[in-house]
Amino acid sequence: MPAGRPGPAAQSARRPPPLLPLLLLCVLGAPRAGSGADTAVISPQDPTLLIGSSLQATCSVRGDTPGATAEGLYWTLNGRRLPPELSRMLNASTMALALANLNGSRQQSGDNLVCHARDGSILAGSCLYVGLPPEKPFNISCWSKNMKDLTCRWTPGAHGETFLHTNYSLKYKLRWYGQDNTCEEYHAVGPHSCHIPKDLALFTPYEIWVEATNRLGSARSDVLTLDILDVVTTDPPPDVHVSRVGGLEDQLSVRWVSPPALKDFLFQAKYQIRYRVEDSVDWKVVDDVSNQTSCRLAGLKPGTVYFVQVRCNPFGIYGSKKAGIWSEWSHPTAASTPRSERPGPGGGACEPRGGEPSSGPVRRELKQFLGWLKKHAYCSNLSFRLYDQWRAWMQKSHKTRNQDEGILSSGRRGAARGPAR
Amino acid sequence: MDLRAGDSWGMLACLCTVLWQVPAVPALNRTGDPGPGPSIQKTYDLTRYLEHQLRSLAGTYLNYLGPPFNEPDFNPPRLGVETLPKATVNLEVWRSLNDKLRLTQNYEAYSHLLCYLRGLNRQAATAELRRSLAHFCTSLQGLLGSIAGVMAALGYPLPQPLPGTEPTWAPGPAHSDFLQKMDDFWLLKELQTWLWRSAKDFNRLKKKMQPPATAVTLHLEARGF
Numbered sequence: 354m355p356a357g358r359p360g361p362a363a364q365s366a367r368r369p370p371p372l373l374p375l376l377l378l379c380v381l382g383a384p385r386a387g388s389g390a391d392t393a394v395i396s397p398q399d400p401t402l403l404i405g406s407s408l409q410a411t412c413s414v415r416g417d418t419p420g421a422t423a424e425g426l427y428w429t430l431n432g433r434r435l436p437p438e439l440s441r442m443l444n445a446s447t448m449a450l451a452l453a454n455l456n457g458s459r460q461q462s463g464d465n466l467v468c469h470a471r472d473g474s475i476l477a478g479s480c481l482y483v484g485l486p487p488e489k490p491f492n493i494s495c496w497s498k499n500m501k502d503l504t505c506r507w508t509p510g511a512h513g514e515t516f517l518h519t520n521y522s523l524k525y526k527l528r529w530y531g532q533d534n535t536c537e538e539y540h541a542v543g544p545h546s547c548h549i550p551k552d553l554a555l556f557t558p559y560e561i562w563v564e565a566t567n568r569l570g571s572a573r574s575d576v577l578t579l580d581i582l583d584v585v586t587t588d589p590p591p592d593v594h595v596s597r598v599g600g601l602e603d604q605l606s607v608r609w610v611s612p613p614a615l616k617d618f619l620f621q622a623k624y625q626i627r628y629r630v631e632d633s634v635d636w637k638v639v640d641d642v643s644n645q646t647s648c649r650l651a652g653l654k655p656g657t658v659y660f661v662q663v664r665c666n667p668f669g670i671y672g673s674k675k676a677g678i679w680s681e682w683s684h685p686t687a688a689s690t691p692r693s694e695r696p697g698p699g700g701g702a703c704e705p706r707g708g709e710p711s712s713g714p715v716r717r718e719l720k721q722f723l724g725w726l727k728k729h730a731y732c733s734n735l736s737f738r739l740y741d742q743w744r745a746w747m748q749k750s751h752k753t754r755n756q757d758e759g760i761l762s763s764g765r766r767g768a769a770r771g772p773a774r
Numbered sequence: 775m776d777l778r779a780g781d782s783w784g785m786l787a788c789l790c791t792v793l794w795q796v797p798a799v800p801a802l803n804r805t806g807d808p809g810p811g812p813s814i815q816k817t818y819d820l821t822r823y824l825e826h827q828l829r830s831l832a833g834t835y836l837n838y839l840g841p842p843f844n845e846p847d848f849n850p851p852r853l854g855v856e857t858l859p860k861a862t863v864n865l866e867v868w869r870s871l872n873d874k875l876r877l878t879q880n881y882e883a884y885s886h887l888l889c890y891l892r893g894l895n896r897q898a899a900t901a902e903l904r905r906s907l908a909h910f911c912t913s914l915q916g917l918l919g920s921i922a923g924v925m926a927a928l929g930y931p932l933p934q935p936l937p938g939t940e941p942t943w944a945p946g947p948a949h950s951d952f953l954q955k956m957d958d959f960w961l962l963k964e965l966q967t968w969l970w971r972s973a974k975d976f977n978r979l980k981k982k983m984q985p986p987a988t989a990v991t992l993h994l995e996a997r998g999f
Binding site: 431432464 | 837838839840841842843845850851899900901950951952953955956
């Protein structure tokens with residue numbers, strides 16, 4: 354179309370050099386280098402061999418091309434020229450090659466054995482597959498997310514290095530119902546894993562195994578028998594929040610939500626909390642957090658950032674006494690404890706927060722109480738409630754203290770004795 | 775159209791019919807609209823993006839094929855690749871292509887190439903390679919859609935496949951693995967060449983669309999052959 358075409362000067366300025374040779378090449382006249390496969394053939398084609406074995410190969414030049422002779426032919430393996438002493442002419446049109454003690458294939462697509470003409474052009478090629486048969490996969494472990502699906506993971510035998518492409522297939526069947534099924538969704542959680550999304554039956558055990566196959570053979574793992582209800586796990590508890598506890602410098606309050614599946618599937622959950630200081634790699638674990646959705650961490654360092662995670666284990670599934678599998682840890686949440694108050698005569702420079710008493714004798718008792726709490730499992734309901742009661746009482750007494758000193762001292766002493774066990 | 779990693783497309787019959795059913799984008803309202811300019815620009819940008827994506831995909835794939843395929847000066851014989859749409863063309867022929875033909879050639883080329891690329895999803899390739907290939911195919915599908923958009927905006931019909939000329943790739947199951955590797959090599963090369971050429975094609979189209987409104991009207995009336 355003539356309209357709108359830029360002038361020749363502009364066009365030549367625009368034309369990029371690399372494309373020019375290509376554009377000038379006329380399709381019909383383009384010579385095809387060598388017309389390889391028509392002129393020679395390698396035998397054997399695409400053989401599969403065990404590591405350490407030998408190979409005799411031949412490159413036969415087709416007689417129809419004028420001047421076709423095996424003279425001057427040479428071999429390359431994976432792009433590297435093979436020493437001439439390994440090859441010899443069998444007859445005028447055939448060159449033979451002898452390879453011994455083969456190593457495992459350099460790439461899983463096969464080693465490239467190529468027969469070249471004297472001028473270097475490629476006449477024919479063959480892919481060599483040198484490797485080992487697969488070894489028995491082992492260590493199968495499976496888990497079910499909320500009883501809806503099954504994810505399994507395994508370890509390939511011989512660390513998976515067979516030098517050949519090895520296909521892993523996870524199979525499963527109900528113990529007394531005969532029909533084999535194959536898992537379809539691979540690489541769910543890593544290279545040797547598979548995910549079965551649906552159609553799983555409860556109350557009857559499954560038999561699960563992994564079959565590994567490659568060109569040289571196959572292997573089958575031992576059969577794992579399991580009941581879906583025994584390997585249940587859930588998502589980690591959502592919405593984990595960590596916050597300070599008023600002005601208390603050595604405590605943090607952790608709150609979370611129970612996993613939604615709990616309601617759907619009527620199981621109970623137990624939780625575990627772990628926390629660590631920002632720069633440390635050592636986690637402290639709080640166990641025995643049964644069926645609560647909050648916990649208070651005590652005995653922490655003031656003015657420090659802590660990372661906290663929570664995980665969950667379902668149990669009591671349909672009345673079973675067994676625990677399930679621990680979920681993943683929740684995403685780490687962080688919070689920092691308040692900086693420690695400067696110790697000063699009678700109350701110091703800090704503002705009391707939330708009605709916390711700041712005068713000397715009361716702080717002493719507070720410290721005693723906290724000291725006691727540090728030594729005990731902090732997540733039991735009793736101490737939590739009791740502490741809150743104690744605090745509420747202290748708040749009230751702080752207000753009335755100004756009105757009547759005398760009554761307060763006797764009441765305080767009584768309260769101090771209360772929590773001590 | 776979903777491309778799951780691991781889908782194997784038959785060697786003999788390429789399920790390309792879906793490609794031909796790319797919905798025709800309704801032609802833009804000619805009065806007071808920006809014209810096909812923005813979508814040509816978008817198509818140009820897409821070819822550059824794909825070119826970039828292909829570079830890393832081809833690098834990985836050729837490493838998987840192993841030397842000598844990943845050597846820079848590797849030039850094997852071209853066999854059995856007559857069915858590949860060739861980007862190389864005589865300069866005068868290329869220059870004299872009208873817009874419709876230029877766009878049609880691009881559209882047909884990428885339809886074929888996409889089909890072959892899907893067949894490339896070899897059984898033996900690693901899961902990661904299959905994922906990269908699938909991702910590239912999706913991007914290429916996007917390019918096809920973009921070209922279709924430009925054609926529709928200019929009022930050109932999308933090329934329909936003639937019966938019996940559905941692209942079939944391999945010569946058959948007797949095809950040796952080494953020959954298959956060579957085919958794969960040339961497919962990637964041809965794809966690369968087409969993307970280079972397309973950038974020039976769309977750049978040319980872009981420059982043509984730049985003139986003011988009156989010239990555009992003339993242009994639109996003039997097309998029809």
